[in-house]
Amino acid sequence: MWKFRKVVVGGTFDYLHDGHVAILSKAFETGERVMVGVCSDEMQELLRKDSTGIQPLAIRMWALLDLLRQRGWLARTQVTVLSDPFGPAASDRELGAIIVSPETRARAEELNKLRASKGLAPLEIVEIPFVLAEDGHPISSIKIRYGEQDTHGKLLKHPRVQ
Numbered sequence: 001m002w003k004f005r006k007v008v009v010g011g012t013f014d015y016l017h018d019g020h021v022a023i024l025s026k027a028f029e030t031g032e033r034v035m036v037g038v039c040s041d042e043m044q045e046l047l048r049k050d051s052t053g054i055q056p057l058a059i060r061m062w063a064l065l066d067l068l069r070q071r072g073w074l075a076r077t078q079v080t081v082l083s084d085p086f087g088p089a090a091s092d093r094e095l096g097a098i099i100v101s102p103e104t105r106a107r108a109e110e111l112n113k114l115r116a117s118k119g120l121a122p123l124e125i126v127e128i129p130f131v132l133a134e135d136g137h138p139i140s141s142i143k144i145r146y147g148e149q150d151t152h153g154k155l156l157k158h159p160r161v162q
Contacts, residue, residue: 004096007031008089008123010082011104012039014054015144016063017151019101019131026128027099028073037082037089038064053145057081089123090114097124103138 009027013020027034041057054060061079068074080087089095089111098108105127112122130138133153143149147156 002030002032004031004124006033006035006092006094007097007099007126008035008037008092008095009099010037010039010087010089012054012141013060013064014141015151016060016067017131017139017141017144018153019139021067022131023099023101023128024067024071024073026126028071028076030097030099030126033076033078034073035078035080035088035092035095036064036068037080037087040081040083043082043084054141086111086114091118091120093120095123097126099126099128101128101130101138103130 007027007030009023011020011023024034024036027036038057038061061081065074065079068077068079085107089098098111100108105125108123108125112125115122131153133139133143133149134155135149139149139151139153144151149155
């Protein structure tokens with residue numbers, strides 16, 4: 001039924017939106033068990049995106065666990081808090097694949113190099129396309145935070161001037 005016994009997906013999961021739902025859905029379609037890595041509050045400084053106003057870990061974790069429960073996925077999930085970009089995926093021998101978006105593919109390739117340096121098999125990289133908002137751009141937690149779109153990509157007001 002599933003292609004892999006165990007897969008991994010990771011992210012900030014800030015302002016949980018349809019893009020997050022899509023990547024999690026693909027993970028649960030692909031793997032019997034899914035390890036979900038959630039960036040810690042301390043790791044936010046390492047992120048290359050606008051980290052101002054990212055919700056605290058407790059809020060992000062609650063929203064994620066609620067979604068997993070609603071979808072019936074919770075029993076198949078291992079949630080871990082990430083204090084570095086790779087977390088347990090760098091050493092977990094049971095993992096077979098990593099689910100990514102175009103934005104996170106390069107990080108998955110780095111992970112495979114790290115795994116190879118440790119004598120571990122590379123993970124199959126399963127890339128899903130971005131989920132687009134009404135404006136044709138990827139749904140963005142940052143734009144949700146600024147009230148420019150909702151979690152489904154519906155535009156709410158004119159974009160901010162950059």
